[in-house]
Amino acid sequence: MDMSFSPEEIAFRDEVRAFIADNYPQELRDLKTRGDMTKEQILMWHRILYKKGWIVPHWPVEYGGTGWSITQRYIWNEECARAETTPLLPFGLSMVGPVIYTFGNEEQKKRFLPGILSGDDWWCQGYSEPGAGSDLASLRTKAVREGDHYIINGSKTWTTLAQHADWMFCLAKTDPDAKAQDAISFFLIDMKTPGITVRPIITMDGGHEVNEVFLEDVKVPAENLIGEENKGWTYAKFLLGNERSGIAGVARSKKAIERLKNIAKAELVDGEPLLDQEEFSTKISEVEIDLTALEFTELRTLAAESKGQGPGPESSILKIKGTEIQQRITELTLEAVGHYGFVYAPHGHERTGNEYVPGPEYAAGQSQNYFNMRKTAIYGGSNEIQHNIIAKMVLGL
Amino acid sequence: MDFSFSEEQTLLRNTVQSFLQDKYDFDTRRKIVASDEGFRRDYWQQFAELGLLAAPFSEEMGGLGGGPIDTMIIMEEFGRHLVVEPFLETVVLAGGFLREGGSPAQQEELIPGIIGGENIWAFAYAEPQGRYNLADLKTTAKKDGDGFVLNGYKCVVLAAPWADKLVVTARTSGGQRDRDGVTVFIVDKGADGVSTRDYPTVDGRRASEITFENVKVGADAVIGEVDKGLALVEKVTDQAIAALSAEAIGGMKELNEATVEYCKTRKQFGVPIGKFQVLQHRMVDMFMAYEQSVSMTYMVNLKVEEEEAERKKAASGAKVQIGKAGRFVGQQAVQLHGGMGMTDELSVGHYFKRLTMIDTQFGNVDHHLKRYSSAA
Numbered sequence A: 001m002d003m004s005f006s007p008e009e010i011a012f013r014d015e016v017r018a019f020i021a022d023n024y025p026q027e028l029r030d031l032k033t034r035g036d037m038t039k040e041q042i043l044m045w046h047r048i049l050y051k052k053g054w055i056v057p058h059w060p061v062e063y064g065g066t067g068w069s070i071t072q073r074y075i076w077n078e079e080c081a082r083a084e085t086t087p088l089l090p091f092g093l094s095m096v097g098p099v100i101y102t103f104g105n106e107e108q109k110k111r112f113l114p115g116i117l118s119g120d121d122w123w124c125q126g127y128s129e130p131g132a133g134s135d136l137a138s139l140r141t142k143a144v145r146e147g148d149h150y151i152i153n154g155s156k157t158w159t160t161l162a163q164h165a166d167w168m169f170c171l172a173k174t175d176p177d178a179k180a181q182d183a184i185s186f187f188l189i190d191m192k193t194p195g196i197t198v199r200p201i202i203t204m205d206g207g208h209e210v211n212e213v214f215l216e217d218v219k220v221p222a223e224n225l226i227g228e229e230n231k232g233w234t235y236a237k238f239l240l241g242n243e244r245s246g247i248a249g250v251a252r253s254k255k256a257i258e259r260l261k262n263i264a265k266a267e268l269v270d271g272e273p274l275l276d277q278e279e280f281s282t283k284i285s286e287v288e289i290d291l292t293a294l295e296f297t298e299l300r301t302l303a304a305e306s307k308g309q310g311p312g313p314e315s316s317i318l319k320i321k322g323t324e325i326q327q328r329i330t331e332l333t334l335e336a337v338g339h340y341g342f343v344y345a346p347h348g349h350e351r352t353g354n355e356y357v358p359g360p361e362y363a364a365g366q367s368q369n370y371f372n373m374r375k376t377a378i379y380g381g382s383n384e385i386q387h388n389i390i391a392k393m394v395l396g397l
Numbered sequence B: 001m002d003f004s005f006s007e008e009q010t011l012l013r014n015t016v017q018s019f020l021q022d023k024y025d026f027d028t029r030r031k032i033v034a035s036d037e038g039f040r041r042d043y044w045q046q047f048a049e050l051g052l053l054a055a056p057f058s059e060e061m062g063g064l065g066g067g068p069i070d071t072m073i074i075m076e077e078f079g080r081h082l083v084v085e086p087f088l089e090t091v092v093l094a095g096g097f098l099r100e101g102g103s104p105a106q107q108e109e110l111i112p113g114i115i116g117g118e119n120i121w122a123f124a125y126a127e128p129q130g131r132y133n134l135a136d137l138k139t140t141a142k143k144d145g146d147g148f149v150l151n152g153y154k155c156v157v158l159a160a161p162w163a164d165k166l167v168v169t170a171r172t173s174g175g176q177r178d179r180d181g182v183t184v185f186i187v188d189k190g191a192d193g194v195s196t197r198d199y200p201t202v203d204g205r206r207a208s209e210i211t212f213e214n215v216k217v218g219a220d221a222v223i224g225e226v227d228k229g230l231a232l233v234e235k236v237t238d239q240a241i242a243a244l245s246a247e248a249i250g251g252m253k254e255l256n257e258a259t260v261e262y263c264k265t266r267k268q269f270g271v272p273i274g275k276f277q278v279l280q281h282r283m284v285d286m287f288m289a290y291e292q293s294v295s296m297t298y299m300v301n302l303k304v305e306e307e308e309a310e311r312k313k314a315a316s317g318a319k320v321q322i323g324k325a326g327r328f329v330g331q332q333a334v335q336l337h338g339g340m341g342m343t344d345e346l347s348v349g350h351y352f353k354r355l356t357m358i359d360t361q362f363g364n365v366d367h368h369l370k371r372y373s374s375a376a
């Protein structure tokens, strides 16, 4: 066991830190949340990292990975969080990309991986349906083979950022008679195909992040089927395992705690900083301790992974604890801003230019952020479902 | 001991309920919130006609002679429908100041305008540096002939965009946080030197930032005694907390009913999700949180007219309970609705948001835990 960085690792840290400092665009530094960003802004940092060759440190080198050790990856995540770079979208880089290089054929790798790496193709995740949330296998979207293509009918929902998407990876049933897990196939669908309609769903914080996607007689070429017909459930679950660990967000939470502390320093209670109030600082300490434990749990998982084990059901721990911590931090941040938590900060799509958002800049949108973050215990497999997974797979109940 | 409601009180509840059932369904509320003005002036008039705005005032003042329990009933029903109209600000707060501290002349002049629905009030007390300390005031009122000149800044003044009159706290003597030296003023929102900037709040209401710049008021604008206003402010805000508690239990009740109903009908894995024991226990905890909040709401409304120490403990105790319970019930209602709970379309998120902001109003859990301890 060893936690210290070697001189080479320290040199690596200095290198990536300098790279971020020199290359992270000013335009993005001036922005606050993803809700406020245009499609091009969301992709800006992606494209810079792509050019540098650092867009997918977690991929095998042959597909564009950097070959970094887990320590280097850890350092990279820390430095990105430290500089508050905009998070990269996971749908291509962490979700469908690994599915394609693991289960796709050579043709598919050649065709789809470059667009994922460059950011030219924006992907969305077509898993959930109105009737199939936690019970994903009960999905009803149907794909029927007709010659060299499939005809797909059904509807997807909660599809994050589908409004910008060029492609959707989509689960559909290809065998009406088999039991659910043997009936699902994994398709790559061009969002420009006739028959696809995307409708916005506004969330309670006022943002437009999720959508409904309707598929009506959508013609998908057979070469866009991943792996084998009716084996899609295996690929889908492989992806979910990656999605879960991706949600932990340790480095980002560290930064969020730092930001919370700065807010609590600026906010006053009887003329003294809120941060000096024992009842408040105790709450920050509690969440910080939880986060330290999670950080070490994640490092243990990564270490095991680098030896070829996992990600196993332990990734459910990362998902549950990671999201609980994120939610707690936003809750405390809302608490910290006091009265100004009342203020509604309009989202990008609502702006007319005449909005008035009073209060200190750090307070703007904090309550909406808190409301929005309730989603993290619901998506990626709800936290109740993660408990079920640990109960069954780890504890053997 | 008796926890039943009188016939008049039951009648009052029925009146409010039938009005809101007819005219304040969730879709209507959504339209009200999205409208330019953000509330319904015609509804306000109808509240007046129904006697709601007169409920807590004595008959000598032209009211119906009710008390905190009547206010509680109204606020609970308002909470169930997420009513945005400024009953709390106008009737409970401004009405409370006039009732508890107003001179006979002020009462005679101003209470009829509240009861009749002609005036809408807002309570401008919070300042950015002051957080929940009601005495932490940088706004000053300096003696000027017979009257005073006000200067200062008030933040997040709820309902102020709709108001024509303001109750304003200002410092007339002493240091920034001294208990002595706080005075309560009546200020016309249209007075020279008052400027406002309005904005929407996350819970579907409106608020203003208000600047007072050399605003002149007469001696008759003071409610209660000069320099001795803090006790009055505390008393009236405790009454507001009692009313807010009632609003909160109304919201929690709706959330719990909606959640139980949803879990009975939403199917996953071939069964209603309410069959999963972990969700059953969660809903039982939500139910208990609600019942405990109802108890604290009754308690505070029964004790809000008692002597100071008893009243403070009651109000702070209730505020802690509804703060914690509101957070738990709100979060879990969203969680148990899954993705649907996150949407703007469903009412669930809107109750959750309102309950969240109720915790902030007049001091959150931490603030009232401390106040409770120091009152004990």
Ligand SMILES: Cc1cc2nc3c(=O)[nH]c(=O)nc-3n(C[C@H](O)[C@H](O)[C@H](O)COP(=O)(O)OP(=O)(O)OC[C@H]3O[C@@H](n4cnc5c(N)ncnc54)[C@H](O)[C@@H]3O)c2cc1C
Pocket: A124, A125, A126, A127, A128, A129, A130, A132, A133, A134, A135, A157, A158, A159, A160, A161, A209, A210, A375, A378, A379, A380, A381, A382, A383, A384, A385, A388, B266, B268, B269, B273, B276, B278, B279, B335, B336, B337, B338, B339, B340, B342
């Ligand atoms: C903001 C947001 C973004 C999303 N983005 C995407 C996306 O891009 N692509 C996509 O495909 N999906 C996405 N989702 C969907 C997400 O994966 C689902 O919401 C999630 O799987 C839960 O499904 P549901 O909403 O239907 O809730 P339900 O499955 O109906 O669950 C309702 C409640 O019941 C509980 N429950 C269900 N089954 C059990 C059980 N067996 N035991 C105990 N409790 C149970 C749940 O935990 C939850 O609390 C997103 C969701 C949100 C909120």
Ligand SMILES: Cc1cc2nc3c(=O)[nH]c(=O)nc-3n(C[C@H](O)[C@H](O)[C@H](O)COP(=O)(O)OP(=O)(O)OC[C@H]3O[C@@H](n4cnc5c(N)ncnc54)[C@H](O)[C@@H]3O)c2cc1C
Pocket: none
């Ligand atoms: C100090 C003490 C005094 C007692 N006095 C008396 C007495 O005076 N008279 C008497 O008759 N008995 C008495 N009991 C016994 C007591 O009633 C039993 O311990 C109790 O009913 C639980 O039964 P068990 O110990 O067999 O545990 P189990 O029933 O085996 O339960 C083990 C665990 O499983 C949980 N569990 C069981 N079923 C469910 C379910 N359906 N859903 C969720 N969780 C479940 C339980 O909550 C518990 O955590 C006493 C016990 C104690 C500890």
